[in-house]
Amino acid sequence: MTDKIRKLKPSTLAAHVGRGHADHQGAVNPPVYHVSTILYPDVATMEERGTRPFDGMTYGRFGTPTTFALEEAVCALEGGYRSIAVPSGLAAITLVLESFLKCGDHVLVSDSVYQPTRRYCDGHLKRQGVETTYYDPLIGADIADLIRPNTKLVFVEAPGSLTFEIQDIPAIAAEAHKKGALVAMDNTWATPLYFKPFEKGVDLSIQAATKYIVGHADAMMGVVTCASQDLWQTVKAHAAAHGLGVGAEEAYLALRGLRTLPVRLERHRETAILLATWLKHRPEVLRVLHPALPEDPGHKLWRRDFTGSCGLFGFIFQPIGKDRVDAFLNALELFGLGYSWGGFESLAIPADSGIKRTVTSWTPGGPTIRLHAGLEDADDLIADLEQALRRL
Ligand SMILES: *Cc1c(COP(=O)(O)O)cnc(C)c1O
Numbered sequence: 001m002t003d004k005i006r007k008l009k010p011s012t013l014a015a016h017v018g019r020g021h022a023d024h025q026g027a028v029n030p031p032v033y034h035v036s037t038i039l040y041p042d043v044a045t046m047e048e049r050g051t052r053p054f055d056g057m058t059y060g061r062f063g064t065p066t067t068f069a070l071e072e073a074v075c076a077l078e079g080g081y082r083s084i085a086v087p088s089g090l091a092a093i094t095l096v097l098e099s100f101l102k103c104g105d106h107v108l109v110s111d112s113v114y115q116p117t118r119r120y121c122d123g124h125l126k127r128q129g130v131e132t133t134y135y136d137p138l139i140g141a142d143i144a145d146l147i148r149p150n151t152k153l154v155f156v157e158a159p160g161s162l163t164f165e166i167q168d169i170p171a172i173a174a175e176a177h178k179k180g181a182l183v184a185m186d187n188t189w190a191t192p193l194y195f196k197p198f199e200k201g202v203d204l205s206i207q208a209a210t211k212y213i214v215g216h217a218d219a220m221m222g223v224v225t226c227a228s229q230d231l232w233q234t235v236k237a238h239a240a241a242h243g244l245g246v247g248a249e250e251a252y253l254a255l256r257g258l259r260t261l262p263v264r265l266e267r268h269r270e271t272a273i274l275l276a277t278w279l280k281h282r283p284e285v286l287r288v289l290h291p292a293l294p295e296d297p298g299h300k301l302w303r304r305d306f307t308g309s310c311g312l313f314g315f316i317f318q319p320i321g322k323d324r325v326d327a328f329l330n331a332l333e334l335f336g337l338g339y340s341w342g343g344f345e346s347l348a349i350p351a352d353s354g355i356k357r358t359v360t361s362w363t364p365g366g367p368t369i370r371l372h373a374g375l376e377d378a379d380d381l382i383a384d385l386e387q388a389l390r391r392l
Pocket of ligand 1: 088089091186189208209220221340
């Protein structure tokens, strides 16, 4: 990335980076390259290109102009050295863990991490001989006490999946770096627009692009962005070793979604705050989990490190039975019942069964619900919540 590009504002980057019109006869969007095989004019060229397989198009699995354009655009927004697109957000997470951890190594993972990340650590990594220690998401600089000589990586995610705690990422990164460990972050909630991972000490930033980057609930994609060339080379080599190429149509959809990310996210942000503020005044609600609300325990850190919030937040009901919670969820008409989030549509899920802790406890005093505020009108969404609350 040139210094000139680096100075542009995020909306401008989202609209301009990764277009490469000169190469596409003027088309605004890079075409979808459907390709596995690349032909070479002669053996000498073939052999020479074989010595640098990740430089331009050499084989479909290693990337095409469509995927390179997506990687370039995400990288510009994240502010890293270079990005790698992979088939899903979870693939981006496991790729990062797998790239830097081998038998005998130790990894520190937040206790509020996305559940499938935990499952990968407790299953696959354990079988590989990698030990995982979970830590309190609010640990901050005290993470130093948990770092061992063989700790290679600290995994952070803020806010916590389903529970929305904000982590002190700069403090954690400073301690990790003092002891030679890398910091990887699941940055899906804030997107690169509302949290700048590399300015806060993160070495590897992960996007489940399936969520806001794709933005339309119609494709799966993950992106790993690396702080340096060395890190990029390591991750790219591992991605290639595992055969993690991405489909051309998916890359195109992710790039198309990215172009409108700044305007969509602003609307998701605004609506979520309206809903959260409305919910916190309801007698049925014990507490709202949203770091942008001033009374939230994570608010101070959020305000220091983040520049915005997205459409995803939670709330805790007053103590009531599961049948009542289910009646509320079933009564929702505009909020779909569905996992995932980040699309244009509003969603709701009961969150309790997905919250697994091993070193901290989650006892909020009532059932936990997660909402995704979509792009519908906030008044309609509030009316929907209100009629569903009457079913309690
Ligand atoms: C959904 C999600 C993922 C995984 O993304 P997929 O594309 O569904 O694999 C990772 N992290 C977070 C925080 C998520 O919400």
